[in-house]
Amino acid sequence: xxxxxxxxxxxxxxTGEKVFLECVQDMDHENMFWYRQDPGLGLRLIYFSYDVKxxxxxxxxxxxxxxxxxxERFSLILESASTNQxxxxxxxxxxxxxxxxxxxxxGTRLTVL
Amino acid sequence: xxxVEQSPQNLTAQEGEFITINCSxxxxxxxxxxxxxxxxxxxxxxxxxxSGKKKHGxxxxxxxxxxxxxxxxxxxxxxxxxxxxxxxxxSGGGADGxxxxxxxxxxxxx
Numbered sequence: 001x002x003x004x005x006x007x008x009x010x011x012x013x014x015t016g017e018k019v020f021l022e023c024v025q026d027m028d029h030e031n032m033f034w035y036r037q038d039p040g041l042g043l044r045l046i047y048f049s050y051d052v053k054x055x056x057x058x059x060x061x062x063x064x065x066x067x068x069x070x071x072e073r074f075s076l077i078l079e080s081a082s083t084n085q086x087x088x089x090x091x092x093x094x095x096x097x098x099x100x101x102x103x104x105x106x107g108t109r110l111t112v113l
Numbered sequence: 114x115x116x117v118e119q120s121p122q123n124l125t126a127q128e129g130e131f132i133t134i135n136c137s138x139x140x141x142x143x144x145x146x147x148x149x150x151x152x153x154x155x156x157x158x159x160x161x162x163x164s165g166k167k168k169h170g171x172x173x174x175x176x177x178x179x180x181x182x183x184x185x186x187x188x189x190x191x192x193x194x195x196x197x198x199x200x201x202x203x204s205g206g207g208a209d210g211x212x213x214x215x216x217x218x219x220x221x222x223x
Contacts, residue, residue: 033210037154042215043199058210088154099144099203101161102211107154 003027004105006091012111019078021108023091029103030096032074033058034066037088037107049074050096081112119200119214127222132187134217136200139181146211147174147185148199156199159185190221 007022023032033048035058045058047066055066063085067075074093078085091105116139126132136145147159160167160174162183167174171190176183187194197218201211 035210035213040215043201043211043213045210045212048210056209059212090154090156092156099161099163101158102146103158104148104156107156109154 004091004093004103006089006105006108008108009106010109010111012113013078013081014113015082017078017081017112019081019110019112021076021078021089021091021110023074023076023093023105024072025074025091025093025103026072027093027095027103028071029093030071031094032068033092033094033102034064034074034076035090035092036060037090043090046076081110083112086110086112117200117202117212117214119217121217122215123218123220125220125222126190128191130190130221132190132194132219132221134185134198134200134219136183136185136214137181138202140204141178141181142202142204144203145176145183146201146203147183148201150197150199150216152196159198187219192221192223195220 004025031050034046035043037043044060049055049068065077089108092102094100094102118137120135144163146161148156150156171188173186197216199216200214
């Protein structure tokens, strides 16, 4: 059974803290993605990676960075958390190719106080 | 940038009704996805299509490339179908990530 896991379901942090959200997939997928989901705005792409150590900005990369040191793991980093980064964060992965089904993690609901 | 519009935003129906959710997009795509999200956040892929029609159980997805429009139909709806249904598109290659509609919140009442 394919699986994408995220390090936490719920996380509460304070403004200015450095926050790490981790995503691990066990499907040997090349492509990994970080999205955030907000009421009224839907899901939006923050960053994606198509290979180890490769990263590309998505639609809303400001305030975030990512790291992909191993194929199975893709980390989202909030260098200095702010209240407007309170959101649901979802990780997804897919195999390389023109288009393929994306597999989503369960999500991390982050609250920044 | 490709825009994805879904309608309706909210839909409440009685058990057994035929449900249709619509999705339109502004420029050409390589694939369109229908996703389901239950309360609690988990997202599951229902369909991925680039042409024609696909069916899985009581769910049917269609796409009209010329009209840039897709529909998701649910036949004989059931309360367990209550969820948010999200349309998403690949505009470029598979590594580029998805662009999402805002979702349709469906409630099926017994």
